[in-house]
Amino acid sequence: MRRAWRWLMPLAALPVLALLAYGFRIDTRAIPSPLVGRPAAAFTLTTFGGEPVSLEAHRGRVVVVNFWASWCNPACYDEAPVLERGWRAYRERGVAVLGVDIQDTPEAAQKFIRDFSLTFPNAPDPGGKVSIDYGVYGVPETFFIDRHGRIRVKHVGALTDGLFREHVDRLLAEPA
Amino acid sequence: MIPEIGYGALLVALVLAVYGSAAAGIGGHTGRAAYVESAQHAALGVFVLVTLAFALLTYAFLVFDFSVRYVAANTNRGTPFYYRITAVWGALEGSIILWAWMIAMYTLIVILRHRRNAREFYPWVLTVLLSVLAFFLLVMTVPAPPFQRLTPAPADGRGLNPLLEDSGMITHPVALYLGFTGFTVPFAFAIAALITRRVGDAWITTTRRWTIVAWYFLSLGLLIGGWWSYHVLGWGGYWAWDPVENAAFMPWLTGTAFLHSVMIQERRRMLKLWNIALVVLTFSLTLFGTFLTRSGVIASVHAFTQGSIGMFFLTFLALVVLGALALLALRWDDLRGQGELDSVVSRESTFLLNNVMLVAAAFTVFFGTVFPLLAEATRGVKVSVGAPFFNSVNVPLFLGLIFLMGVGPLIAWRRASLNNLVRNFLWPVTIGVVAAAVFRLLGVRSALAVLTLALTVFVAATIAVDFARATRARGRLGERLLPAMGGLLVRHNRRYGGFVIHLGILLVAVGVTGSQAWSVQDELTLRRGESTELAGYRVRFDGLAASEESNHFKVTGTFTVTNGRGHPLTLSPAKKFYPRDQTPIAYVDYKLGLREDVYLVLGDFARDGSQATVKLQVNRLVSWIWLGGVVLTLGTALAVLPERRKTA
Numbered sequence: 001m002r003r004a005w006r007w008l009m010p011l012a013a014l015p016v017l018a019l020l021a022y023g024f025r026i027d028t029r030a031i032p033s034p035l036v037g038r039p040a041a042a043f044t045l046t047t048f049g050g051e052p053v054s055l056e057a058h059r060g061r062v063v064v065v066n067f068w069a070s071w072c073n074p075a076c077y078d079e080a081p082v083l084e085r086g087w088r089a090y091r092e093r094g095v096a097v098l099g100v101d102i103q104d105t106p107e108a109a110q111k112f113i114r115d116f117s118l119t120f121p122n123a124p125d126p127g128g129k130v131s132i133d134y135g136v137y138g139v140p141e142t143f144f145i146d147r148h149g150r151i152r153v154k155h156v157g158a159l160t161d162g163l164f165r166e167h168v169d170r171l172l173a174e175p176a
Numbered sequence: 177m178i179p180e181i182g183y184g185a186l187l188v189a190l191v192l193a194v195y196g197s198a199a200a201g202i203g204g205h206t207g208r209a210a211y212v213e214s215a216q217h218a219a220l221g222v223f224v225l226v227t228l229a230f231a232l233l234t235y236a237f238l239v240f241d242f243s244v245r246y247v248a249a250n251t252n253r254g255t256p257f258y259y260r261i262t263a264v265w266g267a268l269e270g271s272i273i274l275w276a277w278m279i280a281m282y283t284l285i286v287i288l289r290h291r292r293n294a295r296e297f298y299p300w301v302l303t304v305l306l307s308v309l310a311f312f313l314l315v316m317t318v319p320a321p322p323f324q325r326l327t328p329a330p331a332d333g334r335g336l337n338p339l340l341e342d343s344g345m346i347t348h349p350v351a352l353y354l355g356f357t358g359f360t361v362p363f364a365f366a367i368a369a370l371i372t373r374r375v376g377d378a379w380i381t382t383t384r385r386w387t388i389v390a391w392y393f394l395s396l397g398l399l400i401g402g403w404w405s406y407h408v409l410g411w412g413g414y415w416a417w418d419p420v421e422n423a424a425f426m427p428w429l430t431g432t433a434f435l436h437s438v439m440i441q442e443r444r445r446m447l448k449l450w451n452i453a454l455v456v457l458t459f460s461l462t463l464f465g466t467f468l469t470r471s472g473v474i475a476s477v478h479a480f481t482q483g484s485i486g487m488f489f490l491t492f493l494a495l496v497v498l499g500a501l502a503l504l505a506l507r508w509d510d511l512r513g514q515g516e517l518d519s520v521v522s523r524e525s526t527f528l529l530n531n532v533m534l535v536a537a538a539f540t541v542f543f544g545t546v547f548p549l550l551a552e553a554t555r556g557v558k559v560s561v562g563a564p565f566f567n568s569v570n571v572p573l574f575l576g577l578i579f580l581m582g583v584g585p586l587i588a589w590r591r592a593s594l595n596n597l598v599r600n601f602l603w604p605v606t607i608g609v610v611a612a613a614v615f616r617l618l619g620v621r622s623a624l625a626v627l628t629l630a631l632t633v634f635v636a637a638t639i640a641v642d643f644a645r646a647t648r649a650r651g652r653l654g655e656r657l658l659p660a661m662g663g664l665l666v667r668h669n670r671r672y673g674g675f676v677i678h679l680g681i682l683l684v685a686v687g688v689t690g691s692q693a694w695s696v697q698d699e700l701t702l703r704r705g706e707s708t709e710l711a712g713y714r715v716r717f718d719g720l721a722a723s724e725e726s727n728h729f730k731v732t733g734t735f736t737v738t739n740g741r742g743h744p745l746t747l748s749p750a751k752k753f754y755p756r757d758q759t760p761i762a763y764v765d766y767k768l769g770l771r772e773d774v775y776l777v778l779g780d781f782a783r784d785g786s787q788a789t790v791k792l793q794v795n796r797l798v799s800w801i802w803l804g805g806v807v808l809t810l811g812t813a814l815a816v817l818p819e820r821r822k823t824a
Contacts, residue, residue: 006508009453010501017494019546020467022553024486071252071334071755077326103755108331115328 036154040065040145041133045100045123048110053121055145058096062171063145064164066097067131069104070112072139075158079140080116086164087120095168099123102131102139146171179244182232182323186273189225190313192218197306204299204371212299216287219302222309223280230277233322234264242333245326246270252335254727262345263336268470268485269322271349275466276312278357283309286361294382300368301361308360311492319485320470335727338754338761344404352397352424356462358390359431363459363500366452370503375448375510380438385816387438391431392812398424399684399805410762410777412697412793414801417566422545423465426538430458433534436527436584443589444524449504449511450531456500461538463493468545519591526584533573533580540569571624575631578685581678582635585671586642603641608634625693632682639675665814673815680811683804690797697793699779704786711794713739713774720785729753730763733778733788737767749778749790772796 040063044054055063066083068076087097099122101109106124113122125131134143144153144167153167196218203211233246237260242248250263250270265274283305290298316322362383369379401421402414415421434454440447467489504511517524544561586600612630620626643664650660665672698710702717709715718734732750750763766775772794779789 006505007502010498010505013497013501016546017490017497019549019553020490020493023549024490070330071332077330111331115330 035135035143035151038151039149040143040151041130043130043133045125045130047121047123048101048106048113049121051121053098053123055098055149058098059149060147060176062095062147062168064095064097064168065100065134065143065145066159067100067102067125067134067136067139067141069102069139070108071104076112076140079158080112080118082159082161082164083120084116084118085161086159086168090168090172091120093172095172096120100125100130102128102136144168144171146174147176178232178236178241179323179325182229182236182244183317183321185225185229185232186313186316186321186323189222189229190310190317192221192225193306193310193313196222197303197310200299200302200306204303212302215299215302215306216291219280219283219287219306222306222313223284226273226277226280226309226313229323230264230273233270233273234261237261237264240333242331243326243329244322245324246322248326248330248333250334250336252333252727255333255336256341256726258343258346259336259341262340265349265353266336266340266345269316269320271353272312272315272320273322274349275353275357276309276316278353279305279309279312279360282357282361286364290382294365294378296372296374297365297368297379297382300371301364304364304367305360308364311488315485315488319488335754338728338752339408342404342408344400344408348397348400348404350397351393351400355390355392355394355397356424356427356465358386358393359427359455359459359462361386362390362434362455366455367500367503370452370500370507373507373510375452375507377438377442377445380441380451384438387431387435388812388816391428391435392808394424394428394431395808396805398428399801399808403802406798407764407766410764410791412695412775412777412791412795414691414798417544417561417563419545420465420469422541422566423461423468426541426545427458427461427465429534429538429541430454430461433531433538434458436534437531440524440527444515446515446517446524447528449508452504452511454531454535456497456504457535457538460493460497460500461542463489463496467493521587521592521597523584523587523589523592526580526587530577530580530584533576537570537573537577540573541566544569574685575628578628578631578635578682581681582631582638585675585678586638600638600641604634604637607637620693622693625689628685628689632685635678635682639678643672643675666817669814669817673811673813673817676811676814677808678811680804680806680808683800683807685804687797687800687802687804690800691795694796695793695798697791699789699791701780701787701789708792710792711772713737713792713794715776715790715792717788717790720781720788725752727754728761731778731781732763733781733790735776735790737774737776745774747774747776749776751778751781768799770797770799773798 040055042055044052044056047053055065064083064086066079068079070076083097083099087095091097097120099118099120101122101124104124109122109124112118134141140158142155142159143151144155146152152171155163155167196215199211199218200215203209203213203215233244235241236244236247237251238257240247240251240253246267246269250267251260255263264270283302286301286305290301294301365379365383365386369375398421401424405416406412406414434451437447437451437454441451467486470485470489515524517528519525544565547561582604583601588596608630611633612626615626615629620629643661646664646668647657647660650663651657655663696711698708700708702708702715704717704719707714707716714737716736718736721732721734723730723732730750730752732748735747735749737745737747745767747765747767749765751760752763753760762777764775764777766773775793775795777791777793779791781788
């Protein structure tokens with residue numbers, strides 16, 4: 001066999017490897033939610049502090065609704081400081097962050113809120129009604145709601161500072 | 177302290193592995209034994225450190241040390257004791273540490289066994305093994321650290337994926353990983369053979385047992401995976417052509433090809449290049465499997481979480497594949513075979529055909545698995561490839577392979593004469609044809625089922641004919657029947673071990689055929705006290721009961737099953753509700769039988785217990801698959817027995 005031919009074998013492996021590398025560019029977790037673009041379902045809950053919290057009260061503002069649980073580890077643990085930072089950075093600009101705690105015990109949830117010194121409103125979802133309305137199938141999931149009360153982005157998994165800013169900035173830039 | 181000690185141990189192990197790999201290479205290159213000796217010490221150090229890390233992680237699980245992030249993510253206070261141990265390898269980071277520990281253990285065995293009997297290969301084998309170890313240790317220190325401190329430590333953990341709370345999860349990953357990692361050793365020897373230009377049969381004879389053992393564990397892992405799927409997932413099947421199942425199946429196919437093709441090299445000095453290529457391919461496919469499970473590139477029910485780890489695996493895979501193939505190209509001239517195919521009708525060509533079919537099957541499975549990726553890359557559409565594709569391309573190949581399983585071991589080397597063919601195959605073929613007619617008369621309608629079963633009978637007949645003839649030959653020498661049979665098995669353990677393994681595969685084939693062709697199922701809602709009938713079984717719904725278990729809530733249905741003979745049977749399928757999961761997990765109840773299994777899955781139910789939906793299946797011959805696994809185990813044990821000097 002000619003000398004050059006023998007190199008065909010390693011060369012033949014290259015396209016296969018390239019194809020596998022391409023796999024990183026696609027997101028198999030991007031599951032489009034049928035709720036995106038639709039009006040967000042209204043809810044009224046009572047926070048752990050005993051205050052009422054409702055989506056309706058924030059009409060006209062950009063709202064970030066985050067579903068979490070104290071047993072959701074590590075994703076919710078990674079995400080909690082991100083939400084708190086985002087809330088502090090954007091509250092002056094009229095952005096609301098609401099936390100909905102699902103399938104949890106009040107003690108564990110309150111310890112979680114204390115541990116991360118969360119200051120935005122957090123409420124349990126007794127009976128899971130809100131999480132059903134929002135089609136939540138795992139925690140954490142975060143919904144970004146625009147000033148007209150429509151769900152614009154559904155994010156599955158832990159948020160990062162970059163993602164938080166990106167989505168909120170875009171919704172803030174839109175005309176009211 | 178556990179996170180810090182564990183992380184430190186892995187870091188030191190990484191340094192040692194990198195050092196040892198380099199030292200062994202220098203030793204191999206210069207021939208200075210001191211370097212190899214030093215590398216050996218490094219490898220021992222790696223083994224001790226990885227063992228320590230693994231033990232620490234297990235300990236952290238047992239004492240609920242939630243300051244370790246991985247522990248908090250995969251267990252909670254309700255997790256029962258046994259599942260806290262299996263939880264150690266239940267997710268990404270822990271599976272990598274188990275993997276690394278196994279390679280470290282294999283490396284230790286290589287040192288103990290081959291330090292003296294494979295001198296020329298030994299330094300390079302160490303280099304390869306330690307490099308692979310270094311890679312896995314790197315993964316554990318950078319993208320997937322099992323020891324990461326979680327602050328603040330939560331009061332309770334998240335809990336194990338409920339589907340993994342099953343005894344099959346103790347053995348399935350362990351067997352599978354023993355198989356996957358086991359192929360590292362033949363691969364290391366193949367690379368050593370290429371580097372030292374000793375591509376004769378020495379590396380093959382040295383690794384023969386390694387290959388069989390790795391192959392066996394891989395087979396066992398696949399079978400236990402099937403068993404888990406069958407009795408836990410509640411869809412009544414054992415194989416779904418899921419990408420991750422495929423990932424384990426592909427190296428099995430090429431590994432099987434390798435087991436057979438080495439016999440040609442040993443006997444006829446042919447296929448040197450092919451054998452090395454097969455072992456490189458098999459090892460690469462085990463890495464591909466890990467890549468697939470851990471990169472999130474292809475969606476699958478088995479997939480672990482994604483992260484930068486995929487990139488690490490792909491880079492390593494690329495290094496291995498390109499490096500090994502380039503080395504192969506450099507050594508091309510050494511790899512020319514000495515023998516030639518004398519005839520198409522010979523054992524060589526049968527084995528070659530078996531290899532072509534096995535590799536073709538591996539290729540189609542590979543193609544089907546990455547096709548969704550290819551489609552998205554080229555046309556931008558999301559598609560999924562399902563069971564119909566895999567079945568329609570693989571069934572003919574598997575039928576051909578079963579046929580060859582009968583022909584290969586008996587046909588003559590070089591050139592089979594007509595006389596040889598008649599002597600060996602007249603009876604088996606006759607028996608096979610008669611069997612086909614009998615099956616047909618018994619009312620087997622599916623042509624595929626008739627063909628498969630007749631082929632199985634044919635293969636079993638070839639084995640029986642061979643065994644009977646060999647026993648008779650010993651009988652003529654004055655041995656009595658039973659000692660003659662036993663002596664055959666022990667003295668020719670490799671050949672007869674292979675035959676027993678073939679019988680195991682035949683049992684699996686019968687089980688697959690039977691369950692595909694004759695299983696029946698029904699799904700319906702029953703009121704309390706009401707009965708239904710399926711395939712001669714009468715099933716009555718007797719009511720529901722609820723109970724609180726350590727980490728979940730359980731609703732159990734009671735059903736009485738009668739089939740006209742024997743005692744009525746009570747089956748209690750249940751639904752388990754885990755607090756953190758939206759969807760309940762099915763708990764299947766079944767009665768296994770040689771002929772058929774009765775299999776019940778509880779569906780929706782009325783809260784007051786007045787009615788329940790139940791899926792009722794009568795699955796035919798499925799137990800033969802698990803029986804095949806037992807026979808496979810016996811055959812492997814026989815095949816790896818040390819070969820006795822032939823005295824008779």
